[in-house]
Amino acid sequence: MNSIWGNFRRLNTITGWLLFVISTAVYMLTLEPTVSFWDCGEFILSSFGLQVGHPPGAPLFVMIGRIATLFAGGDTSKVALMMNALSALCSGFAIMFLFWTITHLVRKAYPGIDEIESKHIPAILGSGIIGALAYTFSDTFWFSAVEGELYALSSLVTGLVFWGMLKWEEEADKPYSGRWIILIAFIMGLGLGIHRLNLLVLPVLVFVFYFRKYEITTKGVFKTLILAIVMLWLIVFVLIPGVPKVAGWFELLFVNGIGLPFNSGLLFFLILLISALVFGIRYSIKSRRVILNYVMTAITVIMIGYSSYAMIMIRSSARPPMNQNNPSDIFSLSYYINMEQYGRAPKFYGNYYSAPIVDVKSVVAGYNKINGKYKPYFRPDYVYKKEFMTIFPRMYDSEPEYEPAYKYWGNIKGRRYTVTSGSEKEIIVCPTFGENLRYFFRYQTGFMYLRYFMWNFAGRQNDNQGNGNPIQGNWISGIKLIDEARLGDPDKIPEDLKNNQGRNTYYFLPLLLGIAGILWQYKKDRNRFWLVFAFFFMTGIAIIFYLNQHPNQPRERDYAYAGSFYAFAVWIGMGFMFVYEYLRKLIRERLSAAIVFIVLLFAVPVLMASQNWDDHNRSGRYTARDIGANYLLSCAPNSVLFTYGDNDSFPVWYVQDVEQVRTDVRVANLSYIQAGWYIDMMRQKAFESDPLPLTLAPEKYLEGVRDQLFVDNRVDKPVDLAQIVQFVGQDDKKFMIDISGRGDFLNFLPADKYLIDVDSAKVVANGTVKEYFRDRIVSPMVWEYTEDRAFKGDLAIMDLLTTNKWERPVYISTTVPSDQYKGLEKYFVQEGITYRIVPIKTDKSEEGEFGMIDPVVMYDNMMNKYKWGNAADPDVYLDENNKRMLSNFRRIFGNLGKALLVAGDTTKAVEAAQRGLEIVPAEKLPSDFFVLGLAEVLIRAGKEEEGNKIINDVIKYSKEYLDYAIGMDRDKQFGMDYPIGINMQSLLDINNMAINLKMDKLISTVSSDVNRYYSILYSDK
Incomplete structure (x- = not known):
C-alpha cells in the first residue's frame, strides 16, 4: 500500500503543479497589458508608491503588490503589467489548491480508501482536473485573474485556508498537527489585510475541527454551529472594529485627559495588548492548558496579520499624493476600517426606504486635531417612525433613485400611513415584511447572486450590465425553449446583442455536472458534504446578507461571490465520480475512467474555455x-x-x-x-x-x-x-x-x-x-x-x-x-x-x-x-465599459466637426468625422445615437453617401431595439426605459436633422416610424 500511496501522492503533487502552469499560462496570455477600468488604477498606484487607497484598505495586498512592481525595473509602463501578472500567478496557485482540495475530498469519500489501489488513482486525479479546469475557465474567476485587483489574491487566501484545514484533518492524530491550525489562523489574519470576506470561511473550519475530533451528534452539530457563528461575529463585529475603538479610548484619556502628546494612548494600548497576549501564551504553557494555548496563539497570529494596517497609518502620516481619508491617527483609522464614509447598511434591524424621520440626534463621528487636543465633530443620527422599522431590513436606502426598483423587485403594495409634517399631512406607503422578503429573494438573492451563479455554470447573455430588463446581463443556457420562456425569443433580439462577445452558452453542462457531484458526495461522504455546503453557503448567501445591496449598483458584483463558485467547482469535480461510477458498471474500470475524463473534459472545461476566451482575452488592450x-x-x-x-x-x-x-x-x-x-x-x-x-x-x-x-x-x-x-x-x-x-x-x-x-x-x-x-x-x-x-x-x-x-x-x-x-x-x-x-x-x-x-x-x-488604446484592432476585445467611453468620444468628434463647419473649415470637419469613425469601427461598436453628429457633419460637408450610410445604420439599429420592445410583454419591460428612450431619441434627432437639411425622403420615412413607435410604446403611459 505504501508504494501505491506514495505513487498517488507524487502524481497528485505533479498534476497540481501542472494545472498551476496551465492556468497561469492561460491568464498570462489573456491578461490586460496595462491598467484596467474601475479600481485597478487605484490599486496599482497604491502598490507602486505604498499609498492609501479607498476604505477599508488592503495593506497586505498593497505591500505584496509593491514587490511585484519592482520586477518592472525602471520601466514604469510595465508596472501595471507586473500587477496584472501577480493576479495571474495568484489565480494559478488558487487553481492548484482547488485541485488538491478536490482530490483530498474525493479520496476521503472513495470506497476502500484505507487500502487505495492503483486503479483508483486515475479517477481521483480526473475528478480534480475536471473541477479545477472548470473553475479556471469560469467567467467570474477568469475576469479577476487578468487585472490588477485584490480578488485574485483573496481567492488564493480563501482556497489556501480551506485546503490547509483539510491537511490538518488528515494529520490531526499526528504530533504537532496543531501547527496547521496556527498557520490557518495566521493566514486568516493576513487575509484581513486583503479582504475581510475571507473570514466567512471560518464556520467551515470550525465544523472540520468538530467532525474530526468529536463524535457527531445532532446536539453537537447545533452547538458547533452556534460556536461558529459566535466566533465569526466576534471577529467581524468585535475584533476588527473593536481594537481601534478601544485604542481610541486610551488615546482620548492620555491626550485630552492627561495632556500627553498625540499617539501616546495608542502606544500604551499596543504595549498592553502585546503584554496580554504574551502573558496568555506563557500562562497556557505553564498551566499545560492546550486548548487555551491554541486559542491564545491563534489570536496572537491573527493580530500579527491584522497589524498590516499599521502600514496604512504610517504611510498616511507621510502624506503621499493619494491619502484617502487621511487615516494618520487611531480615530481616522477606525473611521477608515469601518468604511463609515459609505454609510452603514443595517443588517438585523432598521428602517424601510420610505420611513419618515421623526427626530435627529447628533452622535460623535470622529475627532479633529486642534491645539494639541482631539475635538469631536458630529454627524446626524436619524430616528425613524416606529411603524417603518423592521427586523432583517432589506429595502432601507432612502435615495429617491432606488424607489422604483424597490417597488418593482418587491412588488410593493404596502400599508398606507398618514404622516403629519408641520401643518401638512402626507400618505406614505410602508412595505410589508413579506414584500421585504420578496425583494431579498428576487433581487438580492435571485438577481445579485443566482444570476451570477448561472453566468458561471449555465451561460451569460452578454457583457452589458444588467438592471432587470430582458436584454442586458441575464443568464442564458443556449437552449432556446428555456431561454425564450424567461427572456423572449432569442432570435428576435437586436443584432449587436446576438453578436456580443460576452454571449456564452454552456447548455447547463457545468451546472448538471456540479449537481451530480452534490448527489455523489452526499451519498458517499455526508459529513464532508456539509463542509463543502457550508463553504458554498457562507461565501454566497451569507455574503448577500452581509452586503445588503441596494438596487442600481454602479457595476456588476459577481466578484464578491467567487468563493461560492469555487465551492461549486469542487462538486463539478465530484460529478466526474458520479458519471464514472455509473459507467464502470458497464465497462472495464480503467477504460471507463479514460472515457469519462475525455468526454467530460470536452463537455465542460473545453466548452467553457472556447466560449469564454474571446470576452476574457484582454491582450493588446490599452484603452484605459x-x-x-x-x-x-x-x-x-x-x-x-x-x-x-x-x-x-x-x-x-x-x-x-x-x-x-x-x-x-x-x-x-x-x-x-x-x-x-x-x-x-x-x-x-x-x-x-x-x-x-x-x-x-x-x-x-x-x-x-x-x-x-x-x-x-x-x-x-x-x-x-x-x-x-x-x-x-x-x-x-x-x-x-x-x-x-x-x-x-x-x-x-x-x-x-x-x-x-x-x-x-x-x-x-x-x-x-x-x-x-x-x-x-x-x-x-x-x-x-x-x-x-x-x-x-x-x-x-x-x-x-x-x-x-x-x-x-x-x-x-x-x-x-x-x-x-x-x-x-x-x-x-x-x-x-x-x-x-x-x-x-x-x-x-x-x-x-x-x-x-x-x-x-x-x-x-x-x-x-x-x-485610443488599440480600440480599432479587430483582435482587441472591448467590453461594455470600453464601448461606453468610446461612444462618448465618437459624440465629441461630432461636436468638433460641427464647430469646424461653423468656422468654415470643411476639410478638417470631414477629417474629424472620419477619425471619429476610425477610432472604433462599426464592426466593433455599432452605429447608434452617439454617431449622429458624425453623420450630420459628413452630409453638411458634401459627403452625403457616407453620412446617409451612418443614418441608415442608426435607423436599423434603433428599430431593432424598438421592435423588440414592442414584441415584449409589458411585465418584462422594467429597465427598458433607457434602451427605448435613447433609440426613440435617435429617430427624433434623425427626423430633426432631415428637416434642417431638407432631406424630404428621409423625413417621410422617419416621421412615420416615430409616430408609429410613439403610439405603441407611450400610448398608455
Missing part, C-alpha cells in the same frame, strides 16, 4: 491607460483638472502617478472634494503640481464644519465671490442662520449670483482666452448658482475660482455629470474631452452640449495628441 492620458494631455501647463467617477479618475491617477504623464496637472475628484481631508490633501504639492490656491484657512474645512450651506438670498444682485467666501468663512453666529430654531447655527450663502473679476488683458496674455476669442470676454463674470444648497466641496471650488485670479487653467472632464456644473457650464469652452472654464458666456451652444468649442485647440488634441 490611453484615455487616462488623454484627459491630462487636454490640459494646459500647471492646470487643475476636475474628474468625478471611478473610470475618469483612477486611470488618470494611474498614468500620472505611475507613468509620470503630465505631473504638472493637479487632478481633483469632485466626489471626494466634499470631504475635509481631501481638501487638505489638495493643499499640498503633488509631483510637479502646485497646491490648490485657497484663501480660507484649513480649519474652515475640517470635518463636521461647513458640511452643508443653505442658499438664503438676502441680496438680489450679484455679489463679489471673494466676499461670499469670506462671509461663509466666518465663525461668528451673526454670519449664520438657525435652521431649526433650537440653536442649530450653520453658515449659509447670502446670494446665488457671484461676480468673478476678469482682467481681459491678463486672460489673453496667459492663454486662458485665445486671441481670436478676445471680443467675447465678459468682465466681470457672473456665476448664477443653480442649487438651493452647497456643500463643503462647492465652497472649496468657490474659494479656488476667486483666489486663483485666472492664474492656473481650470478644467472639468466631459464625463462629469451635468448636475455637478451648478451654473458654471455657461462658461465652458470644450477643448477635447475636457471643458475649460473661461470668462466667455455661452447661453446655448450650437456645436456641443455645454458652453462653446475652441475648434483650433480641440482639433489639435483630438487629432494629434490623443491615443
Whole structure:
C-alpha cells in the first residue's frame, strides 16, 4: 500500500503543479497589458508608491503588490503589467489548491480508501482536473485573474485556508498537527489585510475541527454551529472594529485627559495588548492548558496579520499624493476600517426606504486635531417612525433613485400611513415584511447572486450590465425553449446583442455536472458534504446578507461571490465520480475512467474555455491607460483638472502617478472634494503640481464644519465671490442662520449670483482666452448658482475660482455629470474631452452640449495628441465599459466637426468625422445615437453617401431595439426605459436633422416610424 500511496501522492503533487502552469499560462496570455477600468488604477498606484487607497484598505495586498512592481525595473509602463501578472500567478496557485482540495475530498469519500489501489488513482486525479479546469475557465474567476485587483489574491487566501484545514484533518492524530491550525489562523489574519470576506470561511473550519475530533451528534452539530457563528461575529463585529475603538479610548484619556502628546494612548494600548497576549501564551504553557494555548496563539497570529494596517497609518502620516481619508491617527483609522464614509447598511434591524424621520440626534463621528487636543465633530443620527422599522431590513436606502426598483423587485403594495409634517399631512406607503422578503429573494438573492451563479455554470447573455430588463446581463443556457420562456425569443433580439462577445452558452453542462457531484458526495461522504455546503453557503448567501445591496449598483458584483463558485467547482469535480461510477458498471474500470475524463473534459472545461476566451482575452488592450492620458494631455501647463467617477479618475491617477504623464496637472475628484481631508490633501504639492490656491484657512474645512450651506438670498444682485467666501468663512453666529430654531447655527450663502473679476488683458496674455476669442470676454463674470444648497466641496471650488485670479487653467472632464456644473457650464469652452472654464458666456451652444468649442485647440488634441488604446484592432476585445467611453468620444468628434463647419473649415470637419469613425469601427461598436453628429457633419460637408450610410445604420439599429420592445410583454419591460428612450431619441434627432437639411425622403420615412413607435410604446403611459 505504501508504494501505491506514495505513487498517488507524487502524481497528485505533479498534476497540481501542472494545472498551476496551465492556468497561469492561460491568464498570462489573456491578461490586460496595462491598467484596467474601475479600481485597478487605484490599486496599482497604491502598490507602486505604498499609498492609501479607498476604505477599508488592503495593506497586505498593497505591500505584496509593491514587490511585484519592482520586477518592472525602471520601466514604469510595465508596472501595471507586473500587477496584472501577480493576479495571474495568484489565480494559478488558487487553481492548484482547488485541485488538491478536490482530490483530498474525493479520496476521503472513495470506497476502500484505507487500502487505495492503483486503479483508483486515475479517477481521483480526473475528478480534480475536471473541477479545477472548470473553475479556471469560469467567467467570474477568469475576469479577476487578468487585472490588477485584490480578488485574485483573496481567492488564493480563501482556497489556501480551506485546503490547509483539510491537511490538518488528515494529520490531526499526528504530533504537532496543531501547527496547521496556527498557520490557518495566521493566514486568516493576513487575509484581513486583503479582504475581510475571507473570514466567512471560518464556520467551515470550525465544523472540520468538530467532525474530526468529536463524535457527531445532532446536539453537537447545533452547538458547533452556534460556536461558529459566535466566533465569526466576534471577529467581524468585535475584533476588527473593536481594537481601534478601544485604542481610541486610551488615546482620548492620555491626550485630552492627561495632556500627553498625540499617539501616546495608542502606544500604551499596543504595549498592553502585546503584554496580554504574551502573558496568555506563557500562562497556557505553564498551566499545560492546550486548548487555551491554541486559542491564545491563534489570536496572537491573527493580530500579527491584522497589524498590516499599521502600514496604512504610517504611510498616511507621510502624506503621499493619494491619502484617502487621511487615516494618520487611531480615530481616522477606525473611521477608515469601518468604511463609515459609505454609510452603514443595517443588517438585523432598521428602517424601510420610505420611513419618515421623526427626530435627529447628533452622535460623535470622529475627532479633529486642534491645539494639541482631539475635538469631536458630529454627524446626524436619524430616528425613524416606529411603524417603518423592521427586523432583517432589506429595502432601507432612502435615495429617491432606488424607489422604483424597490417597488418593482418587491412588488410593493404596502400599508398606507398618514404622516403629519408641520401643518401638512402626507400618505406614505410602508412595505410589508413579506414584500421585504420578496425583494431579498428576487433581487438580492435571485438577481445579485443566482444570476451570477448561472453566468458561471449555465451561460451569460452578454457583457452589458444588467438592471432587470430582458436584454442586458441575464443568464442564458443556449437552449432556446428555456431561454425564450424567461427572456423572449432569442432570435428576435437586436443584432449587436446576438453578436456580443460576452454571449456564452454552456447548455447547463457545468451546472448538471456540479449537481451530480452534490448527489455523489452526499451519498458517499455526508459529513464532508456539509463542509463543502457550508463553504458554498457562507461565501454566497451569507455574503448577500452581509452586503445588503441596494438596487442600481454602479457595476456588476459577481466578484464578491467567487468563493461560492469555487465551492461549486469542487462538486463539478465530484460529478466526474458520479458519471464514472455509473459507467464502470458497464465497462472495464480503467477504460471507463479514460472515457469519462475525455468526454467530460470536452463537455465542460473545453466548452467553457472556447466560449469564454474571446470576452476574457484582454491582450493588446490599452484603452484605459490611453484615455487616462488623454484627459491630462487636454490640459494646459500647471492646470487643475476636475474628474468625478471611478473610470475618469483612477486611470488618470494611474498614468500620472505611475507613468509620470503630465505631473504638472493637479487632478481633483469632485466626489471626494466634499470631504475635509481631501481638501487638505489638495493643499499640498503633488509631483510637479502646485497646491490648490485657497484663501480660507484649513480649519474652515475640517470635518463636521461647513458640511452643508443653505442658499438664503438676502441680496438680489450679484455679489463679489471673494466676499461670499469670506462671509461663509466666518465663525461668528451673526454670519449664520438657525435652521431649526433650537440653536442649530450653520453658515449659509447670502446670494446665488457671484461676480468673478476678469482682467481681459491678463486672460489673453496667459492663454486662458485665445486671441481670436478676445471680443467675447465678459468682465466681470457672473456665476448664477443653480442649487438651493452647497456643500463643503462647492465652497472649496468657490474659494479656488476667486483666489486663483485666472492664474492656473481650470478644467472639468466631459464625463462629469451635468448636475455637478451648478451654473458654471455657461462658461465652458470644450477643448477635447475636457471643458475649460473661461470668462466667455455661452447661453446655448450650437456645436456641443455645454458652453462653446475652441475648434483650433480641440482639433489639435483630438487629432494629434490623443491615443485610443488599440480600440480599432479587430483582435482587441472591448467590453461594455470600453464601448461606453468610446461612444462618448465618437459624440465629441461630432461636436468638433460641427464647430469646424461653423468656422468654415470643411476639410478638417470631414477629417474629424472620419477619425471619429476610425477610432472604433462599426464592426466593433455599432452605429447608434452617439454617431449622429458624425453623420450630420459628413452630409453638411458634401459627403452625403457616407453620412446617409451612418443614418441608415442608426435607423436599423434603433428599430431593432424598438421592435423588440414592442414584441415584449409589458411585465418584462422594467429597465427598458433607457434602451427605448435613447433609440426613440435617435429617430427624433434623425427626423430633426432631415428637416434642417431638407432631406424630404428621409423625413417621410422617419416621421412615420416615430409616430408609429410613439403610439405603441407611450400610448398608455
